[in-house]
Amino acid sequence: MARNSYQTLLNELEEDVLYLSELVAERVRYALDALEDKDERKAEEVIEGDHEINRIYLDLEQDCIDLLALQQPVASDLRFITASFKIITDLERIGDLATNLAQYAIDAENDVYTEVDIRRIGDAALDMVDQAMDAYESEDTELCHSVAERDDNIDTMCNQASQTIVRDLMTGSDFEGDGELDPEEFLIDVRRLLLTVRDLERIGDHAVNVAARTLYMIDNDDSLLF
DSSP states (O other), X not given: OOHHHHHHHHHHHHHHHHHHHHHHHHHHHHHHXXXXXXXXXXXXXXXXXXXXXXXXXXXXXXXXXXXXXXXXXXXXXXXXXXHXXXXXXXXXXXXXXXXXXXXXXXXXXXXXXXXSOHHHHHHHHHHHHHHHHHHHHHTOHHHHHHHHHHHHHHHHHHHHHHHXXXXXXXXXXXXXXXXXXXXXXXXXXXXHHHHHHHHHHHHHHHHHHHHHHHHHHHHOOOTTOO
């Protein structure tokens, strides 16, 4: 295959990876909106859209395999293809987490622990994903390190939220809800909230993975991979 045609395939792969990231980010935003507004329509849209994300992921996975199998990529191209292969896996998993969040929005019966700012945590995690993809597109090593450094902030926010919930349960503090809640229903909602916090933290972790793979792609630097 002519070199210019091969380069076109590499450029198309990058564009498609970036498109997948935009789609996934949109799904996460919709899921956060659904959680905040108790909007079942948006939540269902996120859940139904997961099929599209999976289809694009599988297509891109095959594209990466074809480039590796049918071409003889030089070292820099090989790193780009393998990094892209790993990054789309993280993006697909973020899409799965968006689906989880949407399902929580549908299942939640009551407002519990409204002092836990889920939207703030979600926006921070999503901003890390956007920054990691900016690093991928622009091949910016400083952005890669910045994403990794921001992960501590997400971890702290999630830990504080979880501790608030568990502390109030342990001490029997009052909670806010709509009327009289059955204790079992309340505990189910609390568990769902803890799972929400956990999934937001995982989105941040996947953003770090994207940054780590991008740094390796750019500079053959594996310092963020371990």
